[in-house]
Amino acid sequence: MGSYSKKSSAEWIIDQLNVENAKLLAFFLVIGFIGHHGVLHLKYGSDSCTWLLTAGRYKGDHEWQPYGCMLHKYSKTDARRCFRYLAFWGKYNSFAFIGDSRLEQLYEYFISKQRSDQPPSVIIASTGLQLLKTRNTTDLVLEEYKRNLTHLVQAIDSLAARKTQVLWKLIEGVDVNKLQNDYKRINNNDIDSYNRAAVEVSNLFI
Structure with a gap:
């Protein structure tokens, strides 16, 4: 009578690698992904890019x-391809950049298609860098900054009525060790103060 040798763990695993088990595993993985994303959508909403x-x-x-x-990260080629694809299907977006030199730098790297007969689809706005360079950050200056921002509310409401979305870009932090010339007086505490002021005013846009 021949002896029966018990299969090793590796041999047992190999025996389980068949089409039926692969289909079963794929089925449970799909169910798991659907369940995971379903919970996320119920908790945070269906438009994930609002995050x-x-x-x-x-x-x-x-x-x-x-x-x-x-x-x-879109290259110039990527951006052109994206907008050409949208244009092929008859969809157009125009963007306006309003702000200081940092917004100007952002604009220089952004490829856009403009249509003069329509308001911009999106406006990206920011300001504050020149104030950080030239003025001390005091409560009086911050209040003046907020008053100036509130003057934009009516214009933004008018644009929103025409389906234009306005995005306010907060001032980015800086590496103080790399600042030169007039920029040396800028520090991240002052930047945070301006950003908090902008966030307070932005509640008026909602």
């Missing part, structure tokens, strides 16, 4: 990673 500026984390390379969607 772009509201929820996320900084990765190891200090790059912002929003929850629920991925950020893609």
Whole structure:
């Protein structure tokens, strides 16, 4: 009578690798993903890209990673291809950039298609850098800054009625060790003060 040798764990696993088990595993993985995203949609809403500026984390390379969607760095070729694709289907977006030199830099790297017969689809606005360079950050200056921002409310409401979305870009922090010339007086505490003031006023836009 021949002896029966017990299969090793590796042999048992190999025996389980068949089409039926692969289909079963794929089925449960799909169900798991559907359940996971279903819970996320119930908790946070179906439009995951609303989390772009509201929820996320900084990765190891200090790059912002929003929850629920991925950020893609668009080259000029990518941007042209994207807008040409939208234009092919009869969809057009125009963008306006309003702000200081930092917004000017952002504009220089942004490829846009403008249509003069329509208001911009999106306006990206920001300001404060020149004030940080030339004036001390006092309560009086911050109150003046907020008053000036409130003057934009009526114009923004008018644009919103025409389906234009307005995005306010907060002032980015700086590496104080790399600042030169007039920029040396800028510090992150003052930047935070201006950003808090802008957030307070932005509640009027809602």
